[in-house]
Amino acid sequence: MTHMTTLDTMPAPERLDPRLPEVQQQLAKRTPHGGYVVPDAALVVAIRAFDARQNAEPRNRLFEVLVQRARPMFRKMAGGLRAHPEWVEDAIADMTMQLWKEVLDPKETFMVQNFGIYLKRLAVDQFKHTLRNEGRLYRTNEQGQVTGRPDHVPAALIDSLDRAPRADDETNVATDLIADANDALGDREAEIEADRILHFVRDPLDRKIVTLRVFLHLKWDEIAAACGMSERTMRTRFEIARAQMAMGLGGRSALPEEETETATSAPTKRAKGRKTRKDGHP
Numbered sequence: 084m085t086h087m088t089t090l091d092t093m094p095a096p097e098r099l100d101p102r103l104p105e106v107q108q109q110l111a112k113r114t115p116h117g118g119y120v121v122p123d124a125a126l127v128v129a130i131r132a133f134d135a136r137q138n139a140e141p142r143n144r145l146f147e148v149l150v151q152r153a154r155p156m157f158r159k160m161a162g163g164l165r166a167h168p169e170w171v172e173d174a175i176a177d178m179t180m181q182l183w184k185e186v187l188d189p190k191e192t193f194m195v196q197n198f199g200i201y202l203k204r205l206a207v208d209q210f211k212h213t214l215r216n217e218g219r220l221y222r223t224n225e226q227g228q229v230t231g232r233p234d235h236v237p238a239a240l241i242d243s244l245d246r247a248p249r250a251d252d253e254t255n256v257a258t259d260l261i262a263d264a265n266d267a268l269g270d271r272e273a274e275i276e277a278d279r280i281l282h283f284v285r286d287p288l289d290r291k292i293v294t295l296r297v298f299l300h301l302k303w304d305e306i307a308a309a310c311g312m313s314e315r316t317m318r319t320r321f322e323i324a325r326a327q328m329a330m331g332l333g334g335r336s337a338l339p340e341e342e343t344e345t346a347t348s349a350p351t352k353r354a355k356g357r358k359t360r361k362d363g364h365p
Contacts, residue, residue: 099129101144110148123152123198130186146186150179153202160206164213174213178206283331289324292317 099121100106112120126149133142157178164170182205185191194201277298284290288310295301295309303314310317 099125099145100141101148102141119152123149123202124195127186127195127198131189134187146183149186150182153178153182156202156206160203160210161213163210170213174209177212178209181205181209280328280332283328284324285327286320286324289320289327292321293324293328296321 098106099110101110110119110121114120126145130142130145130149133139133145154175157175158171161171161174161178164174182202185194185205281290281293284293292306292310295306296303301309303317306317307314
C-alpha cells in the first residue's frame with residue numbers, strides 16, 4: 084500500500100479492515116516525517132463506510148486506532164486541568180465522545196479535509212466546555228461579548244482593573260498585588276487569560292507599560308527610563324490602558340485621573356483672563 088495523502092488516493096474502505104493482519108501492520112507504519120502511512124482522514128472514511136454497512140466490529144476497531152492517535156492531543160489540551168486529575172479524565176472522555184459522534188456524521192466534512200486542525204479545535208472546545216461546567220471560565224452573551232468577570236483573571240490584573248488611581252501610588256507598589264495561592268488551574272491558564280486581557284489594550288506601548296508595572300513590578304521612574312518618556316506620561320498611558328481593559332471586560336470606561344484634572348481646570352484658567360460685563364455675563 085502506498086502513502087495516501089488525498090481523498091482521491093485513499094484505498095477502498097474494505098481494504099482497511101483491521102481484522103486483517105496485513106492491515107494491522109499497515110495502520111502502525113509511519114512515514115519518514117513521523118506521520119502515519121494510513122492517514123487519519125482515511126480512517127474516518129473507512130469508519131463511516133463500515134458504519135453504513137452496519138459492520139460494527141471493524142468500525143469500532145478502527146475508531147480505537149483513531150483514538151490512540153488523537154490521545155496525545157487530548158492529553159496536551161487537558162493538561163491545563165492538571166491541578167484536578169479527575170477533570171483531566173473527564174475532559175478526555177468528553178473529547179473522545181465528541182470525536183465518536185462527529186466521525187459517524189457524514190455531514191462533518193472538514194475533519195476529512197484537514198483532520199489535524201479539526202482535532203485541535205475539538206480539543207480546545209471540549210477543554211473550554213469542561214471549564215464552563217466547573218465554573219472556571221468567563222461567560223459571554225449571544226453577541227459573544229464577555230459578561231461579568233472571568234473566574235481566573237490573574238490577581239494582579241484584577242487589582243489594576245478595579246483599583247482607582249491613588250496619589251501615593253509610587254510608595255505603595257506592593258499593594259498592586261493580591262495573593263492568589265488558590266489558582267486551581269495553575270500558571271498556564273493565568274498566562275492565557277492575561278494575554279487575552281492585555282489585548283484589549285490597543286497600543287503596543289501601553290501593553291508594555293502594563294506588563295512592566297503589573298507583572299514586573301517596576302517603579303514609575305524605571306518604566307519611564309525603559310520607554311524613554313516622562314513618568315507623568317507613563318502614569319497617564321497606564322490609566323488609559325487600565326480603562327481599556329476594564330471596558331473590554333464589560334466594565335465602564337473613565338478618563339485617567341490626570342486627564343480629568345486637565346479637562347476640569349482648563350476653563351477656570353481661561354476665565355481669569357476674560358472681562359466680565361456689568362450684568363454678570365462674559
